[in-house]
Amino acid sequence: MNKAGKIFVVGLGPGDRAHMTLEAKAVIEKSDVIVGYKTYIDLIKDMIEDKEVFSSGMKKEIERCTETLEIAKQGKVVSLVSSGDSGVYGMAGIMLEVVSKAESDIKVEIIPGVTASNAAAASLGAPIMHDYATISLSDLLTDWSLIEKRLHYAGQGDFVVCLYNPKSKGRQKQIEIAREILLKYKKQDTIVGIVKNAKRDGETVVITTLKDMLKHEIDMFTTVIVGNSNTYLVNGKIITPRGYKL
């Protein structure tokens, strides 16, 4: 009888090895095969020198999952890796969907990681200490009208708002529209944190306001966190108070 194959979907955290979990490291080390988008494979190159590696380009998510399943069916332990937490706009869902559609009984285990909002928040201070909404501005897979609707409600609810995928070469206007929508409910001087490459090489941190946020560089490596009505700035750190009386 063949050894049973298994799939781990592993969130590597923000990219710097330091913020990977011990379990993510252990699972990668015990895997026979590693599958992932090339950029993520490069982050762990030194950990996987003795392993079979399948790396592929962007927007090949379904192919990567299909490949992962085929390898697991051969009785191998496979880690499908992605950055951040694989369960937040990552590979966890599509991997489970591919296994389900194939009616396979291969076991899939999701290994959680530090997602971009938590990494960016740590570099900014404490902006998500209170209720927050996480919204991706990518309309590649989601109707833009739904994204706009969620921005409206997140604004009305005075949530702190974490924006993933705020801008890319092909998507320039989305962050402008998002800002306009949030400005219907949030003041011009609402504190905004912009973190590029959060908790990895080349990190840049900008603290600004809804009024001025578009004067700063925002790209696909950036997470934008917009405060709630109580968020304030002190000693260069953003704080969204939880309500303690000092």
Place this chain on the structure above:
Amino acid sequence: MNKAGKIFVVGLGPGDRAHMTLEAKAVIEKSDVIVGYKTYIDLIKDMIEDKEVFSSGMKKEIERCTETLEIAKQGKVVSLVSSGDSGVYGMAGIMLEVVSKAESDIKVEIIPGVTASNAAAASLGAPIMHDYATISLSDLLTDWSLIEKRLHYAGQGDFVVCLYNPKSKGRQKQIEIAREILLKYKKQDTIVGIVKNAKRDGETVVITTLKDMLKHEIDMFTTVIVGNSNTYLVNGKIITPRGYKL
């Protein structure tokens, strides 16, 4: 001249050592002193045998921060630890506030961790693959009316909703009201995941619906994740699809 003191605010992750980050471990190991709520100190007891430890009971958050600052002022490196991510309903904000109020120039660094929503999500499958709102049902520090308002908007926006602090001995009604509010916008058969002790000893995972969720045990060690209108259940796993066409 004294050695400069420093404060790390460290998120230990869900509680099981495996899901702590390498950086959290490294920072604790290099600290002179560890401060924290007793339950969290117990989680890392074996790592801190050679260190000074100050543990205290619940609801002593401000005292813990004040103590942490006093120790750092003596030139020591102090880790203030809490579970999950210290930046999400944790100790990061209040620590920064205490340092700011004391007009101290002691440096504070926040070390991010895996927060409860990400840990619970991994055990449920992939429920937070799309936009989500994180709401704490604890009204100890927040007006209940604001919590209700946010529940309404999260429901209207068809967000996946992650509920922290859903219930405790002294707060029994909040989860009932939250469910009623979400039912104004979400269907009775909306998938709900209930995870107690996510990714640590004694984990229990229940998958149910908004209709039936109150038939299951929910307490202060539980995270509740309520799906969006597309969330579905397959092979015992919750999937909120991101929109890939299989």
